[in-house]
Amino acid sequence: MTAPRVLVTRRWPADAEAAMAAAFDVTFNEGDVAMSPQALAEALRSFDAVAPTVSDRLTADLFEGATAKIVSNYGVGYTNIDTEAAKKAGITVTNTPGVLTDCTADLAMALMLSAARRLGEGERELRAGKWTGWRPTHMIGVKPTGATLGVIGFGRIGQAVARRAHHGFAMKVIYFDAYPIPAEAAAAVGAEQRASVEDVLREADFVTLHTTGGAENRHLINAERLAIMKPGAVLVNTARGECVDEAALAQALKDGPIAAAGLDVFEEEPKVNPALMAMENAVLAPHLGSATHSTRVAMGMTALENLKAFFDGREPPNRVA
Template identity: 40%
Template structure:
């Protein structure tokens, strides 16, 4: 973790850190957990569905260094009386910045343009080939108008985009940013020249962006995802990109990452990033301190501010 975060952890708790910054397997985590009262994990720790049931009774809290918590089972944690916290709010701007990078990069061919320069193929360009697509004046559909969705909308408006969105309920007041609300995901899709996925991964949203949904987008639409990879059905997206039904995609998250579907690497119209939505020093430090704040209040007998389980 960030050095300032590690120093604060060491000053407040009898902590076992991971100075080698290596991925620990399930058995090693379970073995270390036997002598501890809490765990601080990240979304990169894919410990499987048997992880929480196998935890020793000493573990009373899991603080995840992420907003998403699809790598943890909240019902399993509640069944064992384990509190779970996350880190909302502090990575909003950094993730929204990446969403705009994906929108611009996918539309304007950042990936193939970079390769042409690196591979010394600049001389192949003409006045009509290759070309990207305009962003200004296009309709941006946002799936999930929470903190990050609103931050994406604010940035996209500066690029002259018209905002449409679908969430579980309309956003009120100034937070709506003049965007048009659609009561269903199906109604949002035809109004989305660009579709930005900003919702949480839940049983209801996993696989939500499938072949049927993609077929409802306008021809030549662009999809970007900074939320979670399992919201998108890979096969359907790859087929739509390969056929030209979608013009491009920008992806920072993938199902099963880092072991992504290898077909993505063969497509010239996909702008790929390695899940770096929160990867700035300030954001990662703020996330770490948010974890510590949750742990500190829990062990003081107070309700943590970012509690996901029942108190």
């Protein structure tokens, strides 16, 4: 029996690629550059399965005439895929949740600490040869230990960040989530629920975003909400770029009330708003949330398991559509 033909849109770690090649008739994007919409549309018409990344936008028009049977997304977020159009075309969609929780939570903490303690600014000053030595008023930042952390989106990653903050830095945790959260999950970190995003923003010294993307959360953090944050607060986003109005954030970083921000995701990746790039008090990372070898391999293996289950006639473990 001929193995199903699979297109992998970007290069994966070697271990994951080898496992994929052993299981399927796989084609890798050897150039490892983003595929055009036309190339993605052709792939959906030519292969049995496509394994895109979160940076590949599979819009409704790309599914017209598609004959692929499954899209196995390499990433937990799937707002890059028009799942309704996929369903109409009879195409299953899966993702890779769970395996990147710890690494993304680690990076959220790294951004929080870097922004609070002005590490980006300090390193740039030092490397430029402008550091004149220690003095009591130099690079004064914000102290995370004992502060209040506001978590917006209290799912797997939000809870993982809360554990690190509460147990590692004695932070008080408050949260908002649009969906019910098991009481034991909140109790494990002493987290207190708030009724709205606004309630979290008014109270928290640090705010970290862990919501889904898409239209419902586009510009979740906008000028109005930034204006009600505490003076000296720090905002962290490792969720989705569209959740933050970058122009409004740049203005808030310039004029207040917030002190700093740490961002791993952006509205129009790989482009970043120039006004945001100009802000010394913004720590900017190039979408590194899951960027450890073990996690990127695990993501590939999870995408592979989804494909194996589907083509074996079993329910894929991570079906989203």
